[in-house]
Amino acid sequence: MLNDPLSNAMSKIRNAEAIGRRECTIKPASKTIKALLTLLNAEGYIGQFEEVADGRGGHLKVNLMGLINKCGSIKPRHAVGYQNYQKFEKRYLPARDFGVLVVSTASGLFTHQQAKQKKIGGKLIAYCY
Numbered sequence: 001m002l003n004d005p006l007s008n009a010m011s012k013i014r015n016a017e018a019i020g021r022r023e024c025t026i027k028p029a030s031k032t033i034k035a036l037l038t039l040l041n042a043e044g045y046i047g048q049f050e051e052v053a054d055g056r057g058g059h060l061k062v063n064l065m066g067l068i069n070k071c072g073s074i075k076p077r078h079a080v081g082y083q084n085y086q087k088f089e090k091r092y093l094p095a096r097d098f099g100v101l102v103v104s105t106a107s108g109l110f111t112h113q114q115a116k117q118k119k120i121g122g123k124l125i126a127y128c129y
Contacts (some may be wrong), residue, residue, distance in 0.1 A: 007073040028057035073127035081121040099129025
């Protein structure tokens with residue numbers, strides 16, 4: 001049974017990276033997962049991904065580059081103001097300026113660095129390093 005598609009997607013990516021796979025399939029595809037994969041692609045953690053329509057919600061094929069040490073979703077979804085990112089960086093990331101926190105804001109998904117620059121807060125949904 002699938003309770004949290006985002007957590008499932010992040011654990012599939014982490015497990016595929018751990019065993020050295022070059023490709024990973026994520027089911028089901030959602031707008032949030034696509035936005036997260038777009039952010040990870042822009043940050044250089046994963047390669048390109050494509051959506052495959054199978055008539056059951058579709059799935060995503062993700063090209064992996066072997067650059068992810070650990071990734072996961074953050075539960076509970078902590079609300080964070082733009083001044084308080086440092087507390088959560090210490091909690092979820094191994095070192096300063098290493099890795100990204102993904103923040104869901106009213107303007108969409110951003111990394112914590114982008115959210116700091118725009119001075120907006122939101123809810124933490126994932127981390128990757």
